[in-house]
Amino acid sequence: MNKKLVKYIVLIVVAGLLVYNSVYFKKLDAPTSGVENNNTDPAAFARSFWNGAFSKAIDSATTIEVFEKEFFEKGAAITISKYSHSQGVSNIADVLLKFSGRVKEITEDKIVLTVANSRTNSYVFNMGNYFGNGVRDATGLIKMGDFINTMDYNMVSTELNKIVKKDVVLAVKNKIKAGDDLIVVGCVEIKEGKLEDEILPVKITINN
Template identity: 30%
Template sequence: MGARANPDPLAVSPSNPAPSFPWARLAGFTLAGGALLWFFPLWRVVPLVAPAPAAAAAFSPAESAMRFWTETLPPARVRAVDAAVLASALRRDPAEAARLHARAVGLGTAYFHVRGRGRVVAVERNVIVLALDGADGATFALKTGAIFGNVVRDGPGLLDMNSFPSLADFNAVSAELNRLVEERVLPDLRRLATMGARIEFVGCAEATDPAPGGPLLTLIPVFVEAHPAR
C-alpha cells in the first residue's frame, strides 16, 4: 500500500470541526457584556433638581380661595375693627387711625378690616353710601362695581404669601376672591340697598386719607345683610 497523505488541518469533518475564529469569539463577549450592562449599569443619570411635589403641581387657586372664603374669613369678622370706632379715629387723625387699626402689607401699604351697621343715604353708580350707626353722621361707602387689586386678600391679614407655591398662585387667589365678592355679595347688595335700607356689613379697604366732603372710607364688602327701610 502506498503512504497515506497527511490530512488537511483546515478540512471540515466530524472529527475535525470548523475552526473558531477570534472575531466570532469577540462578538460573543461583546453581546454578553452589553446585556450585563443593560441590567446592571455602571452609573445612573440622576436629575440635579428634585421634581416638584405633587401637592404643588395640583394647587388650585379657586379651591384655595373658596376654603378661605367659607372656612377662614367668617370667624374673623369678630376681630374686625368697629366702623364707629374707626370713623372717630379717621376724623381725628387718618395717619394715627392707620397706625392703630390697619395692617401693614409691604412698604407703604396698609389695609383696614371693618365691621359695622348703617343706613343707606345715597345710591350711586358704583357705590352706596351709609350713615354709620353710632358715628354722629359719619359716612362710609361700599363698592358695588367691579373689584380689582388685593384688598380682599390682604385686608383681613389672614393669608401669608409664603404659604403658597408661588407669587403667581398668591395673585391668582386674589383674583378668585375678587370674583367671589362679585358673584356672592354684590348682586344682593345692589338689589337690597335702597334708600333708607339698613345694612350690616364686613369689608376691607386700603388705608388712605379721606376725600374732603365725601365718605371717610370706601370698603369692598365681603359680607352684607340688608333690611328694607321701614
C-alpha cells in the same frame, strides 16, 4: 481611544448624573404651601379660605367707631399697626371694619352710607367691579411666601374678588334702596396713613 480620554468621558458622565439627581431631589424636597400645599387650584383655595378663616374674621371685625376712636386718640401708626395688615414693606395696608348706617344714595356702582356715631359723615362702598387685594390681605392670614409663584398668589386675590361680587354684591344689590338700614363689613384700604374713600363690602345685612 486612549485611556485618559475614556477616563475624562466617564468623569463627565458621572458628574452629569450627579447634577441631574441633585436637581431632581431638590425639587422633591422643596417646601410647598399655599395653593399647591392644599393640592388644589387658586379658585378652590379662595373658596376654602372664604368659607373658613375669612368668615370667622368677618364675624369679629372691628367697628368703625372703635377704630376711629383709637385712630384719633392713639394715633394713626399705632391703630393701623394694631388692626390692619400689609404685605412686605409697603405703605398700603388693609383692615376689616364694620359699619352700621342708613343708605343715603345708591347707584349702579356704589352705596353711600351715613354712619351713626362716626366722625365721618358718610362712607362709600363699591358695588361695581373691584380689582384690589383687600380680601386677600385684610386678615394677614395669606402670605406671599405661602405660594411657590406669584401667579397663584395673585390669582387667589382675583378669585376672592369674584366670590365677593357673586355672593355679596349681586346677592343684595337689587334689594337695597335709599333709606334702608344696613350693617356692612368691608375691606378698607389704608394708604400712607389715610383711609381710602371707597370700601369693598364683604358682608351686607339689611336691617329693615
